[in-house]
Amino acid sequence: MKQDLGLYDYWPYENRPKIRWPGGAKLAFWVAPNIEYYELDPPQNPFRTAWPQPIPAIPGYSIRDYGNRVGHVRQMQLLNKYGIRGSVSLSTALCDHHPEIIKQCRDLDWEFFSHGIYNTRYTYGMTEDQEREMIRDSIESIFKHTNQKCAGYLAPALSHSELTLDLFAEVGTELFGNDAGIYTCDLFHDDQPTPIHLRSKKRFVSIPYSLEMNDTIAYVSNKIEPRRYGQILKDNFDQLYKEGDNSGTVMCIPTHNYQISCPHRMKSYEEALEYITGHSDVWVTTGREIAEYYLEHYYDDAVRDIAGKQESKS
């Protein structure tokens, strides 16, 4: 095990090259619904157990199924109401289990990115070949079912190896050149996109996908009240929007239909979406669009700026 994976360099949040998003926007806003499949009886992983009770773990399994049976349509219709196209973090086996959901999202021109095969298949303990095969399977599934060349990755259940980002970028290149495997949502170190070091030297970025705004982190880990969650979303937006005067920022709301789409949580979520999209200098967009725009306009400046700041002087 290493002290640090060397994925990015230290880059202070001042005097960075100025970002302006399309149309002069100050903040790029994207919503990433996780559309996941959890298995009732997954194979044992040596490092992480899927369910707290002996199989069948009805409490955990059934609420996640709620997300697909009930919650998905609710959130989809809500996002559509505010002109937001979802960037779907997809358990790609869901293409096989629930193609209706994939079709609905396709019809709304949503983006799909890879979140592994099942959210009950962890990267922990996989060999490099296994992880590469899993990632390849996921990218191929997305292409087969949506005709999209998968741009982004969020490791299944946030389970990583030291090589996760390398492998994702490499498989993307093998399959679709620079159209696939260009951004990751796995890192929480920044409020702006940042260049990531890969062994292949591919141009690849981290796009902010906030763990703090993630509904499951908020509701399950931090046990936040629904109305307070709505306020937190607005506060997060206000600060990033203000800082966007200096240089464009990114705000992401990562969601799960088994959390955000419960009847007692929809109102505060809608109020936050209405508030955010009601501001003029917001670019309502998707993960891929942010990554592509950044790679084209700001990536090279950022690499130079970061390199120049690795000396001790401020």
Add this chain to the structure above:
Amino acid sequence: MSTNKNYLKYPHRSLGMDHSLYKWSMLDDRPPIQWPNGKKLALWINISLQFFPLNQQNKPFPVPGGMTMPYPDLRHYTLRDYGNRIGIYRFFDALDQYGMQSSIAMNTLVAKRYPYLLNKVIERGHEIICHGDHMDALHYGGQPIEEEAALVQKSLNELRQLSGQPVKGWISPAKNESHNTPKLLAANGIEYFCDWVNDDMPYEFYTDEGALTAMPLSTELEDKFILMNNLHSESSYKDQIIDACDFLLEEASTKGGRILALNLHPWLLGQPHRIHILEQVFEYLSSKKDIWSANPMEIVRVFKS
């Protein structure tokens, strides 16, 4: 340690669920349900009357809400018992004040130990649901089927005998099951069960012993989940019920009847400092003209009709 070579095999990766317990179906695709008298929202209040034994066995896990201290854990034992002695009578008053119906899910051991309370429940006309034998009598994966079959049979037979009611509904302790639980319930005359929280509406659940109706009794909106698991305030509990009610009423206006299901624990909301919150919730719900205060069996009948 590494994963074995079968870790990337996906035997159930195909259309529908990764099991055959029920059909994959999105709520939004189903025909709308009409409640009696054109009401939009069925309000199903369920009160859980629970017995947590002092000599908890934790087999296979400690039941949430149960004993946590070395034996004898009198603090948790008596605080849970408070619900059956004090809290439930405050609940009865609150229900009557606002003209609300409720089902009562009872551990069979509660009925056995507290005949006064059982008689009160019968006299008041509550529909009784079997909540298993007691809170530490868990149904779980790996449980020998003979053992579980005897447990289901005993819990149901005794409760039916003591209550004189047919007892057609079931909630497992901790809403936990084995693979065999649904078929054992069906074989013992259960019509609906409430352990699966994967829907907002009833749906058909298949077993080798015939079909059950899965009834949606939300865990996320339970007093226990909000107050004890999430440590939210009492006023936030009320806000969450109100927001859920408003949302479901709105959804029902375009998509057909919906259900607001509230599972309540008298050992929690029956405390002196919390009962007014329950009354405020009842007051809000009773002010909505489109709400039908319903018993679960009535909801099941409409669903099946």
